[in-house]
């Protein structure tokens with residue numbers, strides 16, 4: 095089995111932009127291939143994560159992005175698992191490189207969410223929920239996560255203020271991230287005083303609607319060695335994924351079991367434990383997710399995931415010293431659905447290669463990424479990345 | 483299962499259990515959505531029950547996510563249960579706009595089966611542990627934008643919980 099290396103990364107501006115999806119992809123591609131040969135001389139396959147054709151009335155993004163990258167007559171496929179699509183593209187690229195199917199693969203993701211306004215995004219995202227009983231009851235993404243949050247607050251000591259602190263922490267992290275949609279701090283009172291979206295979740299508990307794209311190159315040992323201009327590649331050491339139930343009603347509302355399985359699988363694949371992880375990007379589409387995922391990744395004891403906001407020395411016994419969502423997370427970096435899993439990989443790449451600037455975590459050499467789609471862990475993809 | 487399709491609401495020792503055969507999968511059977519909603523329109527909420535691990539599957543389906551078994555049988559459900567979690571949809575999908583804010587809850591029925599549904603009460607009047615009863619309403623009376631429904635969903639009733 096070949097080793098899979100992450101040899102280059104790029105992202106578009108994140109936020110409400112004037113660029114359509116394919117142009118956002120061009121931005122991400124241009125950054126990823128700065129100083130590299132043409133994509134056609136590096137990669138021989140492509141996966142693109144894209145959540146919904148409702149935003150731009152466009153499917154077939156595999157073909158489209160391959161064209162825009164100058165690739166012709168190579169396998170180029172769109173993958174979809176709602177917000178887990180980006181990590182799914184990465185997973186497939188890693189699988190192909192490990193298996194020797196391809197020497198190098200472009201994994202990318204794109205979403206032009208603002209095209210139809212908030213209503214368009216709400217309706218497009220609504221398709222991720224179970225149709226017969228849940229969509230037909232009028233639920234939305236914030237509402238499904240509010241059902242998790244309400245139960246979490248009921249079963250643990252956590253409060254709405256604890257959830258708000260997660261948003262405050264992620265906004266603070268984003269201040270030092272030039273890629274972030276919101277490169278600005280938010281204070282706790284602003285977060286607490288914000289309007290309800292789906293109680294107990296308020297505006298700052300929810301990741302924004304974001305336009306954006308990301309692209310990363312996954313390559314085998316030979317290609318990675320050839321591209322000596324980027325000697326500081328990172329290794330994709332572990333992969334795991336799992337599908338749980340689609341309907342929120344049929345889940346354990348306070349334990350994201352599918353995410354636990356995906357993370358555990360990735361740890362085992364990489365030969366590491368939760369305690370080895372220095373930095374983690376986890377899917378904080380809503381603040382409660384970060385707490386739930388800290389527990390599912392076995393960073394935190396059950397019910398104590400909210401201590402993600404504390405410095406390691408101030409956390410309860412049983413917590414690891416991991417730093418979570420140094421990028422600002424989905425909340426503040428931005429959440430262009432199909433690209434999010436790859437934006438997580440971009441942050442891990444920067445942390446593991448010492449390029450994270452003011453947000454650099456000292457001696458970071460092992461990272462965990464958790465990307466989810468549907469309600470929480472309806473679909474989870476986890477990756478462990480290690481410094482060379 | 484074919485013989486049971488005329489009287490699929492029983493959950494007795496005499497009820498055949500799966501694996502379903504292709505002939506069982508008809509629009510008359512609550513193992514399909516048309517059959518499930520036809521029963522619901524008549525006031526019967528039907529789940530599948532796994533005879534291996536007792537997990538309830540709502541709506542019914544051919545295999546158990548709890549243990550993987552296909553030894554599933556139909557089981558008519560009680561209409562009462564309690565609120566496990568709840569929230570309010572302040573900005574619903576456009577077809578539900580005029581109903582906003584919509585109180586929704588995850589309800590655990592007295593059988594242990596769980597489903598999500600609207601609650602016919604304001605958010606302030608609902609809390610975890612509240613007892614509720616399932617009601618079934620004609621889609622026209624709920625006044626959801628008809629464009630929301632797919633052609634095959636038009637006759638399917640809309641469920642809602644009432645506090646008791």
Ligand SMILES: [Zn+2]
Pocket residue numbers: 532533534535536537546547548549550551
């Ligand atoms: Zn079972």
